[in-house]
Amino acid sequence: MRQPDGTIAARKEGDDFIPIDGYADVGALLQDPDWAAIAARTSGARLDAAPVALAPTVVQPTKVICAGLNYTSHIREMGHELPSHPTLFAKFADTLAGAADTIAAPAEEECLDWEGELAVVVGRPAYRVSESEAIDSIAGYSVANDISMRTWQHRTSQWLQGKAWLASTPLGPELVTPEEFDAKTAWLTTSVNGEVMQRHAISDLLFEPAQLVAYISSFTPLHPGDVVLTGTPGGVGVARSPRRSLKPGDEVTVAIDRLGQTRNRIG
DSSP states (O other), rough: OOETEEEEOOEETTTTEEEETTTTHHHHHTTTTTTHHHHHHHOOEEEETTOOOOOOOSSSSSSSEEEEEBHHHHHHHHOOOOSSSSSSEEOGGGGGOTTTBOOOOOOSSOOOOOOEEEEEEESSSOOOOOOHHHHHEEEEEEEEEOOEEEHHHSSSSSSSSOOOOTEEEEEEEEEEEEGGGOOOOOOOEEEEEEEEEEEEGGGGGGSSSHHHHHHHHHHSBBBBOOOOOOOOOOOOOGGGGSSBBBOOEEEEEETTTTTTTEEEEEE
16 A cells, blocks of 8 residues: 555455555565465554555566456457467556556557456466466465557557556555455456446456466566466457547446456546
């Protein structure tokens, strides 16, 4: 969560946050192998969660790796065949935004699109791990919105320029551990100004979180606090007829069962 002099990690308990002294954010906390016990035994002043300003769940991950076209429905919606391997691209740490931050609409972009996603946060070093080892490498899950600049994305066959704009990817509101979240039963819902645009079972992921972590770790090390975005389901604006896009003044919400929601105004 944000403070006047920076950020601090906190444990949520009921409707309160309890700051975890000595750790600037969840990513910093995850650097300690004993992070779960540290968070559990934290005690101190309680802060009402309602007015707390939330930073991204992880402020400075060393890597943000994203899977594109990873829901069966979205792959078909975009006119592609099911891939044999994950389609991956990267973001930078400064693309991340808080769960309630205002997202700037760039003057250069005419098709600003939503992409509600399940985010995976790595909790221990993972390099060339198996899928079973990858499961144990996951610290928990969060909600993300991979807000995309579609005309820039489609300028070339490489997506980076449409995916890496400053403070364009809300991540939050918190980290929920695997014991408290079941991807096989959870649903994702994206709404724009209260109108549901995406409503989909996360169980439709083509490549599940552990598969993604294991695959990515085959070629690059993942570190505690790194983030993997698992892709978006069908219902994005660019695939609608007529095409829909986000405009200044719109409010876009992404909610996942038991993980909470991001709610961001387009400014």
